Amino acid sequence: MEKLDVLIVGGGPIGIACGLEAKKKGLGYLIVEKGPIVNSLFNYPVNMQFFSSSERLEIDDIPFISKEAKPKRNEALEYYRRIVSSNSLNIHLFEKVETVEKTGDGFEIISDKNRYMAEHVIIATGFYDLPNNLNVPGEDLPKVSHYYKDPHYYARQKLAVVGASNSAIDAALECWRKGSEVTLIIRGPEVGQRVKYWVRPDIINRIEEGSIKAYFNSTVKEIKETELIIDTPEGEVILENDFVLALTGYMPNFEFLEKLGIELSRDEKRLPAYNPETMETNVEGLYLAGVICGGMETHKWFIENSRIHAPIIISHILSKQLVDSRA
Incomplete structure (x- = not known):
């Protein structure tokens, strides 16, 4: 050899x-x-x-x-x-x-x-x-993915995007523009500071106008077949949910x-x-x-x-x- x-x-x-x-x-x-x-x-x-x-x-x-x-x-x-x-x-x-x-x-x-x-x-x-796993019940369900490819797949679906970095924010905006009902779950108090400078104002505006719902200082507690349970500063919230993109790095x-x-x-x-x-x-x-x-x-x-x-x-x-x- x-x-x-x-x-x-x-x-x-x-x-x-x-x-x-x-x-x-x-x-x-x-x-x-x-x-x-x-x-x-x-x-x-x-x-x-x-x-x-x-x-x-x-x-x-x-x-x-x-x-x-x-x-x-x-x-x-x-x-x-x-x-x-x-x-x-x-x-x-x-x-x-x-x-x-x-x-x-x-x-x-x-x-x-x-x-x-x-x-x-x-x-x-x-x-x-x-991927950095969420380590919560239901993370192994088929509707959960740690990788995002194409927004078309999530059109007309209730989509939860977990994360606040470039990958999560890009996915949230793209899927919303293709007709998804998007909810962002962000562990910290704001959208990540390292998000691309031309994208960050876009997502902030979409959140402020109510087009994309965002839960800050919040974490996923459990993922179910048709629901998502999250912990928020106001207490536990149950969301109707079809898919989860856990884009946490x-x-x-x-x-x-x-x-x-x-x-x-x-x-x-x-x-x-x-x-x-x-x-x-x-x-x-x-x-x-x-x-x-x-x-x-x-x-x-x-x-x-x-x-x-x-x-x-x-x-x-x-x-x-x-x-x-x-x-």
Whole structure:
């Protein structure tokens, strides 16, 4: 079995950036992605518009041309897909990495389809896979979803949207405009301050005019087949309900990181241990790239500010190889 210089787990924008950098520097590399190209972006809502402008989403100085200053999901899919194709990146799709074991001179990586050996491993898996659950009775009912795709599905339905961040507010507005009877359940006293600046006034106006009902300082107590029970400052409220979108955020796969031997902080942030100058974790030869570096602080890292991780990591790998060659 040929030993790779580096195996990259995750084929999102940052994983692709790492692959591009490895290829430019002549390293033997492979990207392994559990779904399609940029799987996390593919699972975004169909009409989603990025907070960042197109130039901030560019990788490897490859121009990203979009119709508007802030591109939409379909434009991003086209951009990253073309990068993979035009650069003939070595990427395996619909293949899930299950274990990464440290060996004497590198790593053994086992997926659901193959087995690999690599001198170095980069984890660039993001945080979109595991939702923050409500942990209430009825959350497992078919009418409850932690992911939102298309507003058409909820037309003429009584829809409860739980959350106050960009995903929740976008879903509430889109579904209301397609004919849903939308109720927002927000744990805090207001719509999230990080909501896109051109969207936040829109949702506030819809709430104030009564088009969208909002319960602030409120939480879901129980989900039933045709009802939703919430705790509010005024007491328990029972709502007629057809569907629930629990858009309360997502988290990295901490269990996977711990299996790799990566140390996590013991506080609620669950920050992984790594050297910010090299992106190498406490496990020698194992690196982190992208939003996964932020632990539960999923708002800390984005495509635009973690693109730099790719050249940092590849430069460090090359420097170690140079030292080894001189030894």
